Amino acid sequence: MQLGRKVRFWFLASLWILLTIAISCRLLYLATYQRGFLMDQSKARVERQMVINAKRGRILDRNGEILAMSKPAYDLWTVPKALLEDKQGCHELARHLRLSTQQLRERLTKNQQRDFFFLARNIDTSVANAIKDSDIKSVHSTPSFARFYPGGMASAAMVGIINSDGHGIEGMEYSYESILSGKNGVAKFVINPFGETVESIQRQESVPGDDVSLTIDRSVQYLTYEALKEGVEQTSAKAAHGVVLDVASGDIIAATSYPSFNPDTIKQQRPGKDSMRQRTFTDLFEPGSTFKPITMAYILENIPGVRAQRIQTAPGTLVLGENMVRDVRNHGMLELNDVLTKSSNIAMAKLLLQKPDGFIMWLKNRYHIDEKAQLPFPGLPKGSVITKSAISQFELATLSFGYGVSMSPVQLGQLYLSIANGGYWQPLSLVKSPKVDKGSQHRVMRAETAKEIRAMLHRATKQAGTAWRARVGGIDVAGKTGTTHVYDQGRYWDDRHIASFAGFAPLSDPRYVVVIVVEEPDEKFRYGGQAAAPIFSKIVFSSHFISSNDDMKSSKNLKQ
Missing domain, CATH: 3.90.1310.10 (Penicillin-binding protein 2a (Domain 2))
Incomplete structure (x- = not known):
């Protein structure tokens, strides 16, 4: 009996000792090898x-x-x-x-x-x-x-x-x-x-x-937006886009589109993707007749004796292979200075086809047509120009008046800067600070060429021109209208148009270049002179008024 007690005692004592040793070893293991893990687990439960x-x-x-x-x-x-x-x-x-x-x-x-x-x-x-x-x-x-x-x-x-x-x-x-x-x-x-x-x-x-x-001017940006909004409402258009550039510096003074969205209520609004894009930078379009002044620069500088030529556009159509180039009406015989005024597709085609070789490379090398706009903005696309190995006469003819080439509104504005500033390629600026390297100027056309084209574009805004609605009271302006068919689903649509206008003011000392693009206005407003030119006029008037006030304030500050 007593022996059995001793056995039980030592058995339990041994078991206790072994259990104590096991627990001690486990605690030692946890305190040394698992210390970091356990501390992290403890912190995860109580620390935030x-x-x-x-x-x-x-x-x-x-x-x-x-x-x-x-x-x-x-x-x-x-x-x-x-x-x-x-x-x-x-x-x-x-x-x-x-x-x-x-x-x-x-x-x-x-x-x-x-x-x-x-x-x-x-x-x-x-x-x-x-x-x-x-x-x-x-x-x-x-x-x-x-x-x-x-x-x-x-x-x-x-x-x-x-x-x-x-x-x-x-x-x-x-x-x-x-x-x-x-x-x-x-x-x-x-x-x-x-x-x-x-x-x-x-x-x-x-x-x-x-x-x-x-570089944006908030006041000009707002006035541009309001002018676009009014233009869309008056022409029942799908959308409109506007860019205002400073000629001297290449600064982007305004770049906006209508319709837009309210950024302060965007969670409730859930706007469409189109209204959220900065479409003046990200969307490409075929510029149509607004591209003619650039083609004219090539013609003036590469075709000897062209200034003395008279171009026959009768009967208002020109057959090239199986295709036909048309004018809006029969303009008959045109002097070179009247080609842009009347916006004759036939005259532009006949002129370019006298020396078509080298035109596309001239566009790429001088105007960077197939590159992105050099701006610190996301999602910028590359412009494009037809580059097939075998380009037909008809394709070259349509290229002369802005088909087969695509660019954003701001890129078109950059082309017009070179006409307004006397022939220089002017890099664009969107940010004043922090400073960014925007590249350097280089000449893309002779000063005399730029002067001649400015005069032609001014004539286009006279009563006999297609852009007379772009005129501004008290300010001489210059510019060119454009009308293209919408290219969608692999074809051009006869009843859908893009109306555009590009120009600058004042004529004697250009301060602003303005580009307006109106998407799919009502058929009765399908031409650039009807839908886009009046918007240009309102923006130039408002911008000139703002800049005049700013100049007056600056002069007062200098006197003080």
């Missing part, structure tokens, strides 16, 4: 890390006017399980967030396994303060920033937008993300099982982003 959003830099126009800025806001977050237990808190919060209590509880239930859940992002300060005053213990707020766009719909596609995390996803917001975004900070803290903050461990403040200044 929150991003402190950096204030995003502003986007400004050339005069320091604000196009995009950040204003104080708040992000609301909670531990879903804790908030679900507070029925009164759920009801009160739902009222502030303009949700039904059931909607809020469904969202919380769906995410109840999470220790951190955003209830709302970038809410207005007044709403956040009202929720704080409601004293809902399981709801927490973190300072944030909401993006606000004073540039409105006129600048929406240019400036772009950000996503819910504050990162640029369109336009200049995307292109200059690294400069505008700054550097986020971080806050680390300890929470209890109810999700309440117990202790702050670490806090690193955010660094705000830098501003970006564009």
Whole structure:
């Protein structure tokens, strides 16, 4: 009996000793080899890390006017399980967030396994303060920033937008993300099982982003947008696009389209993709007769004795192989100076076909037709020009008046800069600061050629020309209309047109180049002189008025 007790005693004692040794070894193993893993697991259960959003830099126009800025806001977050237990808190919060209590509880239930859940992002300060005053213990707020766009719909596609995390996803917001975004900070803290903050461990403040200044003039941008809007409404067009360039510097003063979208209400709006694109930069079109002045520059500089020629355009048609070139009407015999005034396709075709070899390479080498516009903007396409190994006479003929070549409105504007500034290729600018290398000027046509073409384009805006509706009271202007058939689904459509106008003003000392493109106006407004030229006139008048006021202010400041 006594022996049995001893056996049981030593058995249990040995078992206890072995168990103690095993547990000690396990603890030693965990404390040494598993220490890092266990510490991480412990921290994961009680420590939380929150991003402190950096204030995003502003986007400004050339005069320091604000196009995009950040204003104080708040992000609301909670531990879903804790908030679900507070029925009164759920009801009160739902009222502030303009949700039904059931909607809020469904969202919380769906995410109840999470220790951190955003209830709302970038809410207005007044709403956040009202929720704080409601004293809902399981709801927490973190300072944030909401993006606000004073540039409105006129600048929406240019400036772009950000996503819910504050990162640029369109336009200049995307292109200059690294400069505008700054550097986020971080806050680390300890929470209890109810999700309440117990202790702050670490806090690193955010660094705000830098501003970006564009060459855009907010006032001219707005007036351009309003003129396009009025033009679309008057002609029942699908859309319209406008570009205004500064002749001296190549600065883009305005670039906008109608219709557009409201960047401040984009979440509710859900606009179409077309209205969100900066279509003056990203969409290509065949320029039609607005391309004729460039062809004329080639003709003047490469065909000897051409200035003395008279071109027969009767009977208003020209047969080339199995195809036919037509004029709107029979212009008969034309002097060279009248070709652009009357916008004769036949005359342009006959002139170019006297020396077609080298024309396409001339376009590529001098005007970079098949390249992208050199601008810091996302999604820019390459222009194009017909490059088949065997190009027919008809294809060359249509190229002379702007078919078989495609470009964006801003690229067409850049071509017209070379006529307005005396024959130089002028690199374009979209950003004033930070400074970017925009390349250098180089001559693409002789100064005398540019002068001759300016005179021809001025004649086109006279009563006998196709562009007389582009005239501006008190200001001599020059420009060219264009009308092309829409190319879609592999063919040209007889009843769908693109009406355009490109020109500059004032004639004696050009300050602005303006390009207008109107998509699919009503048939009775299908010509560029009807749909696009009046928009040009309004923009030039408004821009001239603004620039005159700016010059007066500058002179007063100098005197002071």
